Amino acid sequence: MITPTFDYLDRLEAEAIHILREVAGQFERPALLFSGGKDSIVLTRLAEKAFRPGRFPFPLVHVDTGHNFPEVLAYRDALAEQLGEKLIVRSVEETIKRQRLREPGGKYPSRNPLQTYTLLETIEEFEFDACIGGARRDEEKARAKERIFSVRDEFGQWDPKRQRPELWNIYNGRIQKGENVRVFPISNWTELDVWRYIQRENIALPDIYFGHERTCVVLPSGQLLGLTEHIRLDQDDEIVTRQVRFRTVGDSTCTAAVESDAATVEDIIEDLLLAKVSERGATRLDDNISEAGMEDRKRNGYF
Amino acid sequence: MDLLRFITCGSVDDGKSTLIGRLLYDSESVSLDVLAALEKRQASNGIVDLALLTDGLRAEREQGITIDVAYKYFTTPRRKFIITDAPGHVQYTRNMVTGASNADLAIVLVDARQGVIEQTRRHTLIAALLGIRHFVLAVNKMDLVQYDETIFNQISADYAALTDHFQLPKATAIPLSALNGDNVVTRSQELPWYAAPSLLEHLESVPGSVEVAAAPRFQVQYVIRPQTPELPDYRGYAGQVLSGQYRRGDKVRILPSGQESAIEAIEVSQQEVETATAPQAVVIRLRDDVDVSRGDTIVPLNDEPTLTRELEATLCWMSEQPLWPGRKLLLQHHSALVKAAIPAILHKVNVHTFARAAADSAQLNDIVRVRLKTAVPLAVDNYHQNRATGSFILVDELSGDTVAAGLIGEANANYFTAPTSPPVAFSI
Numbered sequence: 085m086i087t088p089t090f091d092y093l094d095r096l097e098a099e100a101i102h103i104l105r106e107v108a109g110q111f112e113r114p115a116l117l118f119s120g121g122k123d124s125i126v127l128t129r130l131a132e133k134a135f136r137p138g139r140f141p142f143p144l145v146h147v148d149t150g151h152n153f154p155e156v157l158a159y160r161d162a163l164a165e166q167l168g169e170k171l172i173v174r175s176v177e178e179t180i181k182r183q184r185l186r187e188p189g190g191k192y193p194s195r196n197p198l199q200t201y202t203l204l205e206t207i208e209e210f211e212f213d214a215c216i217g218g219a220r221r222d223e224e225k226a227r228a229k230e231r232i233f234s235v236r237d238e239f240g241q242w243d244p245k246r247q248r249p250e251l252w253n254i255y256n257g258r259i260q261k262g263e264n265v266r267v268f269p270i271s272n273w274t275e276l277d278v279w280r281y282i283q284r285e286n287i288a289l290p291d292i293y294f295g296h297e298r299t300c301v302v303l304p305s306g307q308l309l310g311l312t313e314h315i316r317l318d319q320d321d322e323i324v325t326r327q328v329r330f331r332t333v334g335d336s337t338c339t340a341a342v343e344s345d346a347a348t349v350e351d352i353i354e355d356l357l358l359a360k361v362s363e364r365g366a367t368r369l370d371d372n373i374s375e376a377g378m379e380d381r382k383r384n385g386y387f
Numbered sequence: 388m389d390l391l392r393f394i395t396c397g398s399v400d401d402g403k404s405t406l407i408g409r410l411l412y413d414s415e416s417v418s419l420d421v422l423a424a425l426e427k428r429q430a431s432n433g434i435v436d437l438a439l440l441t442d443g444l445r446a447e448r449e450q451g452i453t454i455d456v457a458y459k460y461f462t463t464p465r466r467k468f469i470i471t472d473a474p475g476h477v478q479y480t481r482n483m484v485t486g487a488s489n490a491d492l493a494i495v496l497v498d499a500r501q502g503v504i505e506q507t508r509r510h511t512l513i514a515a516l517l518g519i520r521h522f523v524l525a526v527n528k529m530d531l532v533q534y535d536e537t538i539f540n541q542i543s544a545d546y547a548a549l550t551d552h553f554q555l556p557k558a559t560a561i562p563l564s565a566l567n568g569d570n571v572v573t574r575s576q577e578l579p580w581y582a583a584p585s586l587l588e589h590l591e592s593v594p595g596s597v598e599v600a601a602a603p604r605f606q607v608q609y610v611i612r613p614q615t616p617e618l619p620d621y622r623g624y625a626g627q628v629l630s631g632q633y634r635r636g637d638k639v640r641i642l643p644s645g646q647e648s649a650i651e652a653i654e655v656s657q658q659e660v661e662t663a664t665a666p667q668a669v670v671i672r673l674r675d676d677v678d679v680s681r682g683d684t685i686v687p688l689n690d691e692p693t694l695t696r697e698l699e700a701t702l703c704w705m706s707e708q709p710l711w712p713g714r715k716l717l718l719q720h721h722s723a724l725v726k727a728a729i730p731a732i733l734h735k736v737n738v739h740t741f742a743r744a745a746a747d748s749a750q751l752n753d754i755v756r757v758r759l760k761t762a763v764p765l766a767v768d769n770y771h772q773n774r775a776t777g778s779f780i781l782v783d784e785l786s787g788d789t790v791a792a793g794l795i796g797e798a799n800a801n802y803f804t805a806p807t808s809p810p811v812a813f814s815i
Contacts, residue, residue, distance in 0.1 A: 092467040095389075095596075097668070102626075102627045109608050134625065135609075136611075138623075139613070221460070222460050249456075251488040251789070252488045252775070254719055254779070254780050256719060258717070259787050
């Protein structure tokens, strides 16, 4: 018998495909939450490997905050078209109108907290029983404690003390009416793993992940925020034009850019090996509010 | 570069969190902003508490405890590591079992001032029960015993006596100080008498997962049927090779139905390949038009598992509601979900001695031996011969909660004694 040795990426890939197929086998109406970010793009590649030559057994679902980067939206539509899979888009704008929510205020109004409302509405509308997401345990401390199959109550809440033990590679997706499961197939991947996989699989990404010239506002912390019409500028704001790229792709008002000339995936991997600042720390303004920021949002139904 | 999953066993008092923090810190896996957040909380005495790197949730920080299993990652040029951090308290056998279920190696941590204690026995026995083959005895806090060689040797000898007694795999004992960083990543001048590799060097060199060695096992997770004009009759059985290797042309049997066929094609990422090896996720197509659905097992004709509706198993009971004989539950054997009943609890196992005692119920964190019946036959192996097909979980039909982890003993037999090819050769 020839015993091939597997690279760690092969193992991570096999694990993720196994998880995606468990979702397909266990749930009636699953969905893949697609943000246009690199993690959810990797999920679509894994889904191709899991289900081709068949169709995906779930639609792609995007919660559009209305503050998304236009490049990302264009990428999203092109990808859905190329995959030939169903794309469902629901907008935070509509939720705000329907539920008469207050628009977030402040200088850099982030609609990130409001995404949860739209997500829960969408889950209800389509009766999704499982939502696949691209979250990773290395992103944040609260995520490090979350299961791969994470059961949420009808309010989408995560209760860290009531989690099911998750043994071997057996995933228990049995739920009661009203509950649903969030599934994280790339839980065990790190940011570097995702990039190495993108390199290996030659996956195309939205341009904003690579170095490009952009007009930015300099935040008090020194971080750079791409200038958009959603930001309320003051007279003393410093506006600069820099060569930047984005490490994560969230709401344009809460996702900072990092200065970089990285033009290729190889450059980015080199950048990462040198970089000493974590992904969320570098770029997510919403987690820095309090140390327990993510824990609180997950308890409230955030994915 | 390959992958190693390990579990750390010990309590906060043994410096477990500090040890993990030290591994992350000295292997340069901690980013500056995370360190800055730590420093902010430690401004008063100026020392960064590495243990805080692993304490995740607010409730834990407030109470200074670890609630649940947490996962941490780091990479060296030689390996990617997944650390499963399970709390050490007595009442958390269930977390330890959960963490150990996926681990290739266990680091059993002891405090050099205390040596091998009851908890050390418990952690070691649970890890061994779950089939871990590689053990490291990390003798921590050597700085507090003046890096004394005789103390280290005594503790190593005590532990060797324990593993010999239970016929467990031999452990590698390593003296270290997580607090000072001695011998965790880099070797230490404080330990001139210790010439062997540091903890990280050892972790980089032990063999990784060994699913390949076991008999070929494949379970169908999902049936791919495109039903398009181009592929009107395509039926692909998607699943993961749980163990061993499959080859195109292999004669196979489908269980539980018992039908025979042969492998027409194996596909990986839509490419046809000659072989499929654990843990690859593949699609198998069969030569004949047989009835195969999710949960079915496809095995080679000459190397079949036991097909049975009655089996004996060791359970770790994980629910606050006790188990009473006669209870009906769902049994999930990977992708197979069947109704099951537990007619009898045979005995309870003491996790410190592995002595058996009579029991008429199982409480949270108990380890018990039970007889089990299933509504449809399952294709199973002995857990210690095949971790993948020898494991299952029990699920409460109403709440959906996972209430037990199950390790299959000899199906249809009284007891399993020493397996023929023992990684771990005790019977419970």
